[in-house]
Each structure stands twice: as structure tokens, then as C-alpha cells.
Amino acid sequence: MMYYSRLKMASVVAVCLLGVVLCLPNALRQPSAALPWRQIHLGLDLRGGSYLLMQVDMPSITSDRLQTLADGTRQALLGAGLGYRDIATSAQAGTVTFTPRDPSETEADLKALRAMPTAVPGEFSVDRRPDGSIAITLSPTAMHERAREAVTQSIEIVRRRIDATGAVDPEITRQGDDRIVVELPGISDPEHVKRLLGTTAKMTFHMVQDNALGTVAGPGVTLLPMVNAPDQKLPILDHVEVDGSDLTNAGAAIDQQTGEWAVNFSFDSVGARAFAATTQANIGHRFAIVLDNKVVQAPVIRSAITGGNGQIVGGFDAQSATDLALLLRAGALPAPLSVIEQRSIGPSLGADSIRAGALSLGAGFVLVIAFMGLFYGRFGWYANVALLANLVLMAALLSLFQATLTLPGMAGMLLTLGMAVDANILINERIREEVGRGRTALAAMQAGFERATSTIVDSNATALLAHVMLFVFGTGPVRGFALTITIGIVTTLFTTLLLSRMLMVRWYARTRPTVLPV
Amino acid sequence: MFERPLLRFVPRGTRINFMRGRFLGLATSAVLSIASLILFFHPGLTLGLDFRGGIVVEARTQGPADFARIRAALATQHVEAAGLQSFGAPDDVLIRMDTPPANAPDREARTQAMVDSVRHAIATLPGAQVLRADAVGASVSAELFRNGMLALGISLLMILAYIWFRFEWEFAVSAVITLVLDLTKTIGFLVLTHFEFDLVMVAAILTILGYSTNDKVVVYDRVRENLRKYRTMPLAELLDLSINETLSRTLGTSSTVFLAALPLALFGGASLSGFAWVMLFGIVVGTSSSIFIAAPLLLLLGERRLRRDAQRPAR
Numbered sequence: 058m059m060y061y062s063r064l065k066m067a068s069v070v071a072v073c074l075l076g077v078v079l080c081l082p083n084a085l086r087q088p089s090a091a092l093p094w095r096q097i098h099l100g101l102d103l104r105g106g107s108y109l110l111m112q113v114d115m116p117s118i119t120s121d122r123l124q125t126l127a128d129g130t131r132q133a134l135l136g137a138g139l140g141y142r143d144i145a146t147s148a149q150a151g152t153v154t155f156t157p158r159d160p161s162e163t164e165a166d167l168k169a170l171r172a173m174p175t176a177v178p179g180e181f182s183v184d185r186r187p188d189g190s191i192a193i194t195l196s197p198t199a200m201h202e203r204a205r206e207a208v209t210q211s212i213e214i215v216r217r218r219i220d221a222t223g224a225v226d227p228e229i230t231r232q233g234d235d236r237i238v239v240e241l242p243g244i245s246d247p248e249h250v251k252r253l254l255g256t257t258a259k260m261t262f263h264m265v266q267d268n269a270l271g272t273v274a275g276p277g278v279t280l281l282p283m284v285n286a287p288d289q290k291l292p293i294l295d296h297v298e299v300d301g302s303d304l305t306n307a308g309a310a311i312d313q314q315t316g317e318w319a320v321n322f323s324f325d326s327v328g329a330r331a332f333a334a335t336t337q338a339n340i341g342h343r344f345a346i347v348l349d350n351k352v353v354q355a356p357v358i359r360s361a362i363t364g365g366n367g368q369i370v371g372g373f374d375a376q377s378a379t380d381l382a383l384l385l386r387a388g389a390l391p392a393p394l395s396v397i398e399q400r401s402i403g404p405s406l407g408a409d410s411i412r413a414g415a416l417s418l419g420a421g422f423v424l425v426i427a428f429m430g431l432f433y434g435r436f437g438w439y440a441n442v443a444l445l446a447n448l449v450l451m452a453a454l455l456s457l458f459q460a461t462l463t464l465p466g467m468a469g470m471l472l473t474l475g476m477a478v479d480a481n482i483l484i485n486e487r488i489r490e491e492v493g494r495g496r497t498a499l500a501a502m503q504a505g506f507e508r509a510t511s512t513i514v515d516s517n518a519t520a521l522l523a524h525v526m527l528f529v530f531g532t533g534p535v536r537g538f539a540l541t542i543t544i545g546i547v548t549t550l551f552t553t554l555l556l557s558r559m560l561m562v563r564w565y566a567r568t569r570p571t572v573l574p575v
Numbered sequence: 576m577f578e579r580p581l582l583r584f585v586p587r588g589t590r591i592n593f594m595r596g597r598f599l600g601l602a603t604s605a606v607l608s609i610a611s612l613i614l615f616f617h618p619g620l621t622l623g624l625d626f627r628g629g630i631v632v633e634a635r636t637q638g639p640a641d642f643a644r645i646r647a648a649l650a651t652q653h654v655e656a657a658g659l660q661s662f663g664a665p666d667d668v669l670i671r672m673d674t675p676p677a678n679a680p681d682r683e684a685r686t687q688a689m690v691d692s693v694r695h696a697i698a699t700l701p702g703a704q705v706l707r708a709d710a711v712g713a714s715v716s717a718e719l720f721r722n723g724m725l726a727l728g729i730s731l732l733m734i735l736a737y738i739w740f741r742f743e744w745e746f747a748v749s750a751v752i753t754l755v756l757d758l759t760k761t762i763g764f765l766v767l768t769h770f771e772f773d774l775v776m777v778a779a780i781l782t783i784l785g786y787s788t789n790d791k792v793v794v795y796d797r798v799r800e801n802l803r804k805y806r807t808m809p810l811a812e813l814l815d816l817s818i819n820e821t822l823s824r825t826l827g828t829s830s831t832v833f834l835a836a837l838p839l840a841l842f843g844g845a846s847l848s849g850f851a852w853v854m855l856f857g858i859v860v861g862t863s864s865s866i867f868i869a870a871p872l873l874l875l876l877g878e879r880r881l882r883r884d885a886q887r888p889a890r
Contacts, residue, residue, distance in 0.1 A: 102846075110715065112683075246705070248691050396687045397712035406633070406706040413844035420838035425831050432827060434580040465775055468839055468847055472782060472854070475835030476789075479828040483793065486824040493587055512796045515741055516789040522733045523785035527778060530726035532719065535774045542782070574579045 059503050061559050069555050073446050079453035097455045100463035100537060101240060103411050105404035107247035109239040110232070111215075111254065114393040118207050119200060120148045121392070126181065126193060127153045128295055129173050131277060137169040143190075144276055151195040154186075166191055177202065204235070207391040212237055215394070217387040218253050237394070245403045257349050257393045258384035260301030262335070265343040265355050266292040284351045285372050291352050293345050298335040303328025307385035309378035318373040320382050321366065329365030337361040348381075414467035421471045422448070429478055433485050435574040436561060440481035443557035447477050450548040455541065463537035473545030479516070480553035483509040489575045498573045502565060506558060513554065521546050584826045585819075593818050593866055594811040594874065600867030608756050611763025620766055623773025624709055626723070628674040628716035630686065631709050632693045633662060637702030640668040648699050652692040663845045667706070674713045683712040723777040730781055731755070734788050742795055745881060749872035750791045753864050757787050757857070764856050770849040779850045783857030786832060790825060790865040797821050798873070802881060810878055814870045822866075829862040 061069075079095070087094040101108055123146040130153055134141050140158030147154070157166050163185060170183045170193060180199040186192050212229055215237060219227045228240040239254070241247060266278050280290040307322040324332055335344070336358050345355040346369055353371045373381065426444065429437035451470060455462060488505035496504065521543065528539035593600075624631050636645070642659050645668060649655075658671040672689055675682045690710045697703050711719075731751060739747035761780055765772055797817040805813060833855060840851035873881075 246694065248694065251687070251691075395683060396710075397683050398710065398715045399687060399690065400709040401705075401707065403704065403706045405635075405704070410844060410846070413842055413847070416842045417838040417847075420842065421835040424834040424837065428831055428834055430577070431582045432580050432584070435578050437580065438577060464847060465778060465850070468843070468850060471835050471839055472832065475832035476786070476828075478831050479789070482824050482827040482831070486821075486827070489587075489823075490820065508800070512793055515796060516792045519734055519737055519788040519792055520785040522737060523730045523781045523788070526726045526730045526733065527781050530722045530729075531774065531778065532722070535778045538775075538778050 076450040076453035098461045100461045105407040106242040107401040110398035111237045111394045113235045153193040156190045259389040262299040299331045307382040309382045318378040319370045324365040333363040439560040443552040447552040465538035466541040469538040469541035477549040480513045597871035608759040611759045614766040620772040623771035625773040626720040628713045632670040633707040639665045648696040652696040745877035753869040779853045787861030
């Protein structure tokens with residue numbers, strides 16, 4: 058307990074110096090991109106910015122898949138020359154059901170449906186039910202996989218959309234099964250971003266049902282409202298002729314003839330071929346451009362469009378045309394996203410918080426140092442050296458982890474300072490007691506270190522438990538608080554059990570006092 | 576000052592008979608905790624945005640905040656039921672709104688849209704700016720509340736398990752009972768001061784629990800040491816001795832933590848001063864409960880068991 062080998066001393070000093078070096082990047086600017094430069098990040102509450110928590114609409118993923126499955130069922134049955142009635146989807150059960158035209162066709166129905174293409178093997182099963190109807194049931198594991206993929210894909214698309222807005226250092230992360238966290242430093246009004254992310258931007262091209270049949274919804278036909286006139290509804294065939302995901306480019310431009318804002322787009326080869334085939338076969342009929350279940354426009358096809366280019370006009374202004382082009386380029390979200398939590402902090406409040414935090418930290422540090430000097434003399438000052446090292450090491454570890462420093466995190470650092478000297482107080486009080494019992498200086502110090510160590514470990518372990526819990530269950534700034542305290546406990550153990558003790562031992566070895574300054 | 580200590584908390588050889596006042600201490604604590612429980616049910620905690628849901632917008636206006644004008648501006652954006660409150664400086668104003676009722680359609684979307692309406696309203700006031708705008712949906716707030724309570728509960732259990740593992744069960748049980756008593760008093764303090772109960776407060780309470788446990792562990796550690804050292808000393812006397820021996824440390828550490836948290840309460844700004852005041856309260860309660868509650872409980876629980884040796888003739 059009273060002996061430090063040269064190697065041990067050198068290591069303790071080396072760790073402290075390393076701490077100083079690791080802290081440096083926070084005070085300097087990166088001289089070259091090649092250097093590993095790890096800094097503490099300022100949290101949104103300190104630098105200003107927005108935090109958005111978004112929920113992926115999981116039920117819509119199932120119902121979308123059921124819709125295409127029902128569409129596929131119709132195509133498969135018609136292709137095989139079989140009839141059906143009462144086709145229906147149930148999102149709750151994850152099934153598409155229908156009744157065969159004639160019970161004798163059941164076997165042929167089953168065969169035709171089992172040959173349908175699947176997204177993944179074993180995605181659905183086709184069964185005959187006791188009442189004679191046929192049910193196509195999606196497998197839960199396949200749906201789960203699909204949902205998981207949809208979230209991953211959503212994150213990618215959210216990232217593309219946000220990058221397109223020119224935001225600096227956005228952080229986009231998954232939270233739990235069906236949530237996405239978007240952090241936007243420097244953007245204190247997230248309204249525009251919210252609007253961009255709140256749009257699914259699913260664009261599809263459909264045929265409009267011919268007027269001869271009347272404007273009613275029926276099997277395979279849905280009434281959809283017009284964007285510009287929500288009261289007016291058009292009967293749109295569910296079957297997707299061309300999908301918006303087959304776009305290669307989109308841009309906002311002013312239409313030469315009308316002078317209105319428009320969005321020009323071009324298809325890739327698959328899209329262009331499908332678009333050409335559809336327009337070729339339906340000259341004189343109306344087709345509809347549908348965006349997020351609203352009809353943007355429904356022109357009559359006058360000639361086959363083979364160039365693979367198109368234009369959408371629908372009463373845009375500069376902003377909405379630019380936004381739509383951005384959304385089409387970035388791609389559609391696989392499911393709608395909705396904001397369920399948002400927090401935004403303006404830059405001036407962040408600066409106020411940094412000032413308040415730094416002032417408190419400085420004042421707290423001075424008070425604790427003065428206290429230790431007054432109450433514990435020489436050993437108190439050794440504890441103060443260790444305290445300073447503690448602060449440096451905490452900052453070093455936070456930089457190393459590139460942790461985010463939040464306002465509660467600063468409070469955590471402050472409390473760590475208060476708690477850190479506890480170990481020194483324990484040691485000093487113990488030495489005092491041992492001196493009081495008449496021990497020699499050496500024996501008293503030795504006993505002080507020995508007895509205090511188990512107490513120090515015990516008390517820090519319990520504090521560690523509480524803060525690990527907080528880290529696990531907390532969110533946002535509170536996690537920052539738990540992290541700084543957890544790091545603080547580790548650095549406290551190092552600085553008190555090794556550094557301040559080393560200073561005391563060195564002092565004893567140098568002076569060999571008979572009376573201790575306690 | 577640089578060599579010998581100038582000040583000292585308790586003179587050498589202090590022997591205060593704490594155990595004599597044990598019933599007074601326990602009774603006072605029980606009364607305070609029961610009063611806090613009553614306060615908890617009526618009028619109850621002021622829930623913060625994290626746990627209540629809804630929106631809070633903090634804005635700075637040009638010159639002292641004029642509530643009537645702000646209300647008028649909000650009305651043009653069809654925002655109603657807005658609670659206005661001055662906050663910190665006279666030109667700062669806090670605008671609050673609750674989440675739409677549980678059966679309202681598009682409840683989540685409307686909560687989020689309200690923030691934009693308030694922003695637009697603020698934008699119509701000359702020179703006014705939004706400092707902070709938060710909206711928490713009902714589902715998120717319920718979840719945050721559940722997680723916060725879970726963190727508290729699991730922490731208590733883990734502290735119980737740890738002390739049980741390191742000491743005897745009497746120590747663990749009396750520590751956790753004391754912690755629960757501390758916790759109820761802190762809640763009472765929150766009700767009386769109207770500090771908002773949110774995630775940051777849960778962090779404060781967990782820190783208090785950690786600190787208070789730490790304090791008890793130090794006393795218990797000494798009790799355990801003395802149990803081995805003085806095999807025949809009656810438990811009450813032994814507890815008194817242990818408390819007195821650690822008294823100087825108990826007061827020293829609580830002072831440094833108190834001093835560290837004090838500037839935060841004074842200068843920490845509106846968002847952290849509530850947190851810091853609760854911390855300060857917790858430090859005082861946690862320190863006194865180590866002496867007046869945890870030790871007497873240990874005496875009640877362990878009088879027979881921990882001092883088995885004392886009844887037997889010394890070998």
C-alpha cells in the first residue's frame with residue numbers, strides 16, 4: 058500500500074498526460090483530415106437544433122402488401138380463365154379471401170394461386186376454407202421480415218431526403234422496432250423537414266375507369282380525390298400500370314407553354330417500356346397520376362409516349378414543385394411516417410445554457426477545492442490535484458467516445474466533482490482516526506488506505522448501478538447525464554485510488570515525517 | 576491552509592448518543608413521509624411535458640411579454656386553450672397546450688401540428704423569436720413515464736440485491752426502507768415546490784438514491800467492521816460508535832456534493848435549477864436519514880441476530 062514501483066508511477070503519470078492529449082482536440086481546430094480527431098459533441102440542447110421521433114406506420118405495410126396480393130390474385134385468376142366473386146382483404150388476419158365462381162374450379166384456383174410469384178419463399182399460403190371460399194394468408198415471419206426491411210429502407214430514404222435539403226451533420230438512427238430518430242443540429246425550425254418526411258411520395262400511374270360504367274367503386278376500382286378539388290372523385294383502377302419507383306430523375310421547371318410550375322421526370326428503361334406500352338394500348342382513354350392516394354392529374358392519352366419522359370402539372374408553386382421533385386428523386390417511403398415527438402431549441406437558448414453550465418461548473422469546482430484545502434490541508438490539496446486530473450480524464454473519455462455533452466451531462470460532471478472527493482475524505486478521515494489511536498505516521502497512512510479501499514469500491518458500485526439503469530431506460534439528455542456520471546465514477550476510482558494516493562506516498566517517502574498534517 | 580487543515584467538522588473523540596433519539600427520528604420521518612404521500616395524492620405532482628404530453632413553446636418577445644397580444648396572435652392561428660406563463664426574464668413567455676383528448680381523431684398528428692401553429696403565431700409578433708418548441712405525443716409520454724418508473728424500481732431492486740450480497744439482509748432491508756422514505760419525502764418536496772416532474776427529475780431522484788445509498792454503505796461498512804472488532808458490545812452502543820466514527824466523513828462528503836450542486840441551483844438557468852434544488856434537498860435528507868433512520872432500523876431488525884455472540888459467554 059505504501060510502495061509504488063517506478064513503472065506504476067510512470068503509468069499513472071502517462072495516463073494523466075494521455076488524458077490531456079485527448080482533450081486537446083476540443084480546444085484546437087483540426088489541422089489535417091488525416092489526423093484522428095475525436096471531440097466531444099455538443100448536444101442539441103447546447104448548440105441548438107431539432108430532434109424528431111418518427112413512427113413508421115406498420116399496419117400500412119401489411120395492407121399495402123394485401124392490396125397488391127389481391128391485385129395479383131385477380132390477374133392470376135383472369136389469366137387462367139377462372140372466375141371469382143367477393144374478393145376481400147383483411148388486414149387483421151393478413152388474408153385475401155374470395156369465393157370461386159364454381160366449386161368445381163377450386164382445385165384449378167388453388168393451383169393458379171400457388172404459382173403466383175412471391176417476394177420471399179413461403180411468403181403466403183393458399184388454403185381452402187370449410188365454407189368453400191379460398192384464403193391467401195401471409196406468413197407472420199415473412200411479414201415481420203418485410204416490416205423490418207421497411208424500417209431500414211425508410212431510414213435510407215429519410216437520409217436521402219434530408220441530405221437533399223443541405224442539413225449539416227444530420228443523425229438518423231433506428232429506435233426500437235418501428236421508430237426513427239432524426240437529429241438536425243442547427244435547424245431550430247423543423248417545419249419544412251417535417252413536411253418533407255411526412256409525405257410518403259408514393260407515385261403510381263393507373264387507368265381511369267371508363268365513364269360508361271359510372272363513377273362507382275367496385276372490385277378493383279377505388280374512388281380517389283383530386284389534389285386540387287378534394288370533393289371531386291375519380292374511379293381509379295387499382296392495378297398499377299407504371300410505378301414511380303421506376304423513375305431515374307425528376308426536376309422542377311416552369312412549363313414553356315403555360316408558364317406554370319411543373320415537375321419533369323424521366324423513367325428508367327423498365328418504366329419507359331411499361332409507360333410506352335400502356336399509352337400505346339389506351340389511346341383516347343384517361344389515365345391518372347396518383348400521388349399518396351390523391352389524383353394529381355388525369356389527362357386523356359392522345360398518343361403513345363415512348364420517350365420515357367413525362368411532366369406533372371397540378372397547380373404547383375416554386376417551393377412545392379421543388380419539394381415534389383426532391384421527394385421523387387429520393388424515392389417513396391415504404392410506409393407513411395408520422396412525427397410523435399419533436400423538440401427544437403434555438404441557438405440563443407443553447408448559448409445561454411452553455412454559459413450557465415460553464416459558470417456552475419467553474420463555481421462548483423472552486424467551492425469544492427476551497428473546501429478540501431480548508432478542511433484537509435496538504436492531503437486536501439493532493440485530492441484537489443486528483444480532482445483536476447479527474448476533470449481532464451472525464452473530458453478525455455468523453456472525447457474518445459465522441460460522446461454528446463448535454464446540459465444534464467454538465468450537471469453530471471458537476472456532481473461527479475462533488476462525489477469524487479468522497480474517496481479522499483474517506484482516506485483522510487481514516488488516517489486521522491488511526492493517528493488518534495496513537496499509530497505512527499506510516500502505520501496510520503497504511504491503515505487508512507487499506508480500510509478505506511473496500512468502502513470506496515462498495516459505495517461507487519452502488520452509484521454505478523443506479524446510473525447504468527438510468528442509461529438503459531433513459532432517453533435523450535438524461536442518457537447524457539447517466540453517461541457522464543458513469544464515466545465520472547470510473548475516472549474517480551482511478552484518480553483517488555491511484556493518483557492522489559501516489560502523491561501522498563511520494564510525499565511521505567520524500568520527507569519521512571513523524572507527524573501527519575491531519 | 577496548505578499544510579495543516581484549518582477547519583474541522585467534529586472535534587476528536589465526539590460521542591453523540593444518536594440511538595437515544597431513534598424513536599423520535601423514526602417518528603419524524605414517518606410523519607413527513609405520510610404527509611408527502613397525502614400531498615402525492617392531493618394535489619399531486621405537476622407532471623412535466625415528458626410525462627404529460629402536449630406542447631411547450633418558449634418564446635422571447637420584444638420588451639416585456641404582453642399576454643393579451645400573444646393570445647390574440649394565437650387566436651388568429653386557431654390555437655385555443657393555451658396556458659401562458661412568464662418564465663425567467665420578463666420578456667420570456669411559456670406557452671403550453673395539452674394533447675387533444677384521448678378519443679380525438681388524429682390525436683398524434685394534431686399534437687405535432689399545434690407547434691407549427693404556435694410558431695406561425697409568434698412570427699406575427701414583431702421582434703419575437705421562438706427559443707424552444709417541444710411536442711410530445713400521448714403514446715410517447717406514456718412510454719417515457721413507464722420507462723422512468725421502471726428505472727426507479729429496478730434501481731431500488733439492484734441496490735437491495737447489491738447490499739444483500741455485500742452485507743447481511745438486515746442491512747439491505749433497512750437501507751431500502753430508508754431509501755423509500757427518502758424518495759417519498761422528495762416527492763413531497765416536488766409537490767410543494769411545483770417543480771415539474773419529468774425525466775430530468777427522475778435523473779435527480781436516481782442520483783439522490785445513488786448518493787444516499789453510498790452514504791449508508793459507508794456507515795454500514797463501519798458497523799460491519801466494528802461488529803467483528805467489538806464482539807460483546809451491545810448493538811445500540813456499537814451503532815452509535817460507528818456513526819460517530821464516520822460522522823466527520825458523512826458531513827464532509829455531503830458538504831462537497833452540496834457545494835458542487837449549489838451553483839447549479841443558483842446559476843443553472845430555468846431548466847436545471849429545479850433539478851439542482853431537488854438534489855440539494857435530497858442531499859440533506861439522504862445524509863440525515865443515514866444517521867437517524869438507517870441505523871435505528873438496523874437496530875430494530877438486527878438486535879437479536881447480529882448480536883448473537885453477545886448473548887453467549889465470550890470464549
